[in-house]
Amino acid sequence: MHLEGTVLVGRDFEPVEGRVVVADGEIVRIEEASVESDAVILPAFVNAHTHIGDSIAKEAGEGLSLDELVAPPDGLKHRLLRDADHEEKVAAMARTLRYMEATGTGTFLEFREGGIEGVNALRDALAGEGVPFGERAIESVVFGRDDPDVLSVADGYGASGARDADFDAVRAATREAGKPFGIHAGERDADDVNAAMDLDPDFLVHMVHAEPIHLERLADRGTPVVVCPRSNLVTNVGVPPIRELNKRTTVALGTDNVMTDSPSMFREMEFAAKLSDLPAREILRMATVNGAAIAGLNRGVVEPGADADLLVLDGDSDNLAGARDLVRAVVRRAGQADVSRVVIGGEPVVPRGD
Ligand SMILES: [Zn+2]
Known part of the structure; x- marks a missing residue:
């Protein structure tokens, strides 16, 4: 198949009029040509940080602090997740997956609560298990937690934060399994940042409270950071220093908890762009190829x-x-x-009539 229009090519998103030729799920070539189309073709988004399990609790917990909302084990989110049955969680996640596809996301990096069962619930949602509209094409990279054995089913380990537990053993097990390890850090304050960085994670999430020493460590190690500025605003912890982070390392964008923010990368990009006033190209990289790089995927670029x-x-x-x-x-x-269209793995996903 091929798509025609103005193609935003490469990591610099250089607009080129012509065609993108696709075969076997891969981009084969980009042909420069004069075409009759107003379409704008860009990479599908990579949402680099989500918690879609809390799709069951959208807009719950107004006025609660970050810890009251999401801190394990008894934050509101965790109580609601415990109270919801498997079918309810799967159905809610499936709706979110469909919404993410419709808003142009091809891949997402999910921090999934609830150990093996939590990961399996997401896999059921992706497979359309018990869901009226069936299987989704969106691709997941699932980071499990709450159980060292979760690595048998998850693509990586996603730790809640260095102050919640001792993660040395699971960090080592994740490395042993050849899988990525990510961890929240510097969300509410700076106290857990050094401990998180001592674990030598493959990426950090948030870093709202990154101090000069942390920025230096980031630059030294090249540890990527996923920022979720809308989520940070809602939970009233401040906003991440996106410009400072971006000077030192790879930065990607995530929409974080569905409970607090809609998982639309359009909304996150607009917010991050206007907050940081970084060039649009930098922000579009954060929404595409940088998240793919964190997950070790060859996508997010035309x-x-x-x-x-x-x-x-x-x-x-x-x-x-x-x-x-x-x-x-x-x-x-x-x-x-x-x-007008979303293509994942070379197959049209939107529109598909459901
Ligand atoms: Zn998170």
């Missing part, structure tokens, strides 16, 4: 050999028509209503 995960926007929508800078318009302005 170039030959990359996985064919593509997002097609209608450049002639009422919202986008007349844009003088396409990348800036995509990052700071575009939304779900501008989506």
